[in-house]
Amino acid sequence: MAACSLSYYSAPLFLSPCRCCYDHPCCEAVASTTASVSTAPWVPHDSVRHLLLSSPLRCSSSALASAAPASPVLRVRSSSLQVKAKEEEVVKVEMSSSGSKVVCVTGASGYIASWIVKFLLNRGYTVKATVRDTNDPRKVEHLVKLDGAKERLQLFKANLLEEGSFDSVVQGCDGVFHTASPFYHDVKDPQAELLDPAVKGTINVLQSCAKSLSVKRVVLTSSMAAVANSGRPRTPEVVVDETWFSDQDYCRELKLWYALSKTLAEDAAWKFAKENNIDMVTVNPAMVIGPLLQPVLNTSAAVILNVVNGAQSFPNSTLRWVNVKDVADAHIQAYEIASASGRYCLVESTAHFSEIVKILRDLYPTLPLPEKCADDKPYAPTYHVSKEKAKSLGIEFTPLKVSLKETVESLKEKKFINF
Numbered sequence: 512m513a514a515c516s517l518s519y520y521s522a523p524l525f526l527s528p529c530r531c532c533y534d535h536p537c538c539e540a541v542a543s544t545t546a547s548v549s550t551a552p553w554v555p556h557d558s559v560r561h562l563l564l565s566s567p568l569r570c571s572s573s574a575l576a577s578a579a580p581a582s583p584v585l586r587v588r589s590s591s592l593q594v595k596a597k598e599e600e601v602v603k604v605e606m607s608s609s610g611s612k613v614v615c616v617t618g619a620s621g622y623i624a625s626w627i628v629k630f631l632l633n634r635g636y637t638v639k640a641t642v643r644d645t646n647d648p649r650k651v652e653h654l655v656k657l658d659g660a661k662e663r664l665q666l667f668k669a670n671l672l673e674e675g676s677f678d679s680v681v682q683g684c685d686g687v688f689h690t691a692s693p694f695y696h697d698v699k700d701p702q703a704e705l706l707d708p709a710v711k712g713t714i715n716v717l718q719s720c721a722k723s724l725s726v727k728r729v730v731l732t733s734s735m736a737a738v739a740n741s742g743r744p745r746t747p748e749v750v751v752d753e754t755w756f757s758d759q760d761y762c763r764e765l766k767l768w769y770a771l772s773k774t775l776a777e778d779a780a781w782k783f784a785k786e787n788n789i790d791m792v793t794v795n796p797a798m799v800i801g802p803l804l805q806p807v808l809n810t811s812a813a814v815i816l817n818v819v820n821g822a823q824s825f826p827n828s829t830l831r832w833v834n835v836k837d838v839a840d841a842h843i844q845a846y847e848i849a850s851a852s853g854r855y856c857l858v859e860s861t862a863h864f865s866e867i868v869k870i871l872r873d874l875y876p877t878l879p880l881p882e883k884c885a886d887d888k889p890y891a892p893t894y895h896v897s898k899e900k901a902k903s904l905g906i907e908f909t910p911l912k913v914s915l916k917e918t919v920e921s922l923k924e925k926k927f928i929n930f
């Protein structure tokens with residue numbers, strides 16, 4: 512335990528990793544010792560990483576950031592690490608133990624983000640994952656069980672509505688995947704529940720990125736909700752593409768609060784990125800389905816659960832659909848491919864709920880499924896969404912039938928349905 516004193520972060524000790532302090536709550540002290548960390552050649556330190564995973568609440572995020580490795584020769588603004596050095600000093604941080612880059616995923620416990628974290632770990636990245644409650648096993652257990660998590664996943668507590676919450680987390684990261692944003696429809700106070708976390712939260716994260724000298728690219732999880740809600744007709748001849756932008760007034764008028772939150776957030780993000788010279792790419796997924804990694808039910812998987820769980824009728828609605836693994840893959844491609852830019856619509860197909868029911872009946876002939884539509888109006892028409900840009904990321908979309916089967920099987924496995 513003596514080796515756990517602050518001095519073990521000094522350069523000579525740092526060169527010989529200490530394995531004796533796994534249970535020592537010393538992370539809080541790390542921030543004040545960053546001067547020695549920052550000038551030392553970085554050597555993998557299993558103790559530090561173990562502490563990050565095992566005692567997240569004892570670790571201040573600035574402490575974690577300073578202890579965390581970064582990509583080769585990152586430029587880190589010394590002041591933000593509270594290093595007792597000149598403001599302009601450029602500190603070199605060596606590679607992570609895996610020799611790979613360090614990236615941040617916000618809202619990491621969420622449905623899409625969990626898959627992004629999984630794929631990033633599979634590809635050898637070191638991942639700094641933010642969650643609101645690092646103490647809640649339903650939010651973190653599935654993440655720490657992922658392959659590679661023990662070695663390369665670090666958990667941080669951060670909230671979109673707390674200014675500066677992400678400052679130290681993004682420090683030293685090469686890329687930031689900003690996925691955190693509330694996604695649900697049953698809201699009482701749209702401003703407080705959806706609009707503020709989406710818009711102020713996005714700017715909060717981008718502000719942290721702007722302060723960091725290490726962040727090279729931000730991939731923002733936007734939505735087709737920020738693309739296709741403009742009031743322009745959507746009929747079988749129409750092809751929606753990345754040039755479409757949802758209209759704020761239209762969303763307000765129809766009380767499409769979630770769509771409004773994504774539209775305002777993406778709009779604000781583009782303005783901020785332009786003004787602050789941030790290289791940002793947005794990924795705009797359709798309704799995301801496919802297997803769940805997290806134990807809690809998310810909004811888009813609930814859409815399918817509602818259909819297979821004894822509903823009497825199906826909605827008269829045509830939605831856009833895409834598989835969660837394709838969405839996660841697209842995020843990483845949008846970060847890795849240097850020439851990626853602008854927005855990427857991710858839609859495998861559009862389908863009316865009558866079509867969804869038809870496919871599900873084909874897959875599960877004995878399952879009681881709704882026979883009738885919720886109203887007698889003509890079915891909402893289908894339309895097309897261009898796949899051209901998504902293809903440039905190398906995305907080959909999973910067919911809707913496969914995605915539906917994966918969703919139902921996952922809902923069964925997680926005991927949301929029983930048949």
Ligand SMILES: NC(=O)c1ccc[n+]([C@@H]2O[C@H](COP(=O)([O-])OP(=O)(O)OC[C@H]3O[C@@H](n4cnc5c(N)ncnc54)[C@H](OP(=O)(O)O)[C@@H]3O)[C@@H](O)[C@H]2O)c1
Pocket residue numbers: 617618619620621622623624642643644650669670671672690691692693694708712732733734735773795796797798799800809810811
């Ligand atoms: N699923 C879809 O069909 C779909 C389609 C297009 C775009 N998107 C976008 O994809 C992203 C992820 O959505 P998802 O489907 O994966 O939903 P999800 O499972 O509900 O994940 C949302 C995440 O946002 C986090 N979050 C919410 N409010 C926060 C706050 N104030 N501070 C910090 N974190 C906060 C949540 O954290 P907690 O775990 O702490 O609650 C959660 O991790 C969102 O930006 C969403 O708009 C989703």
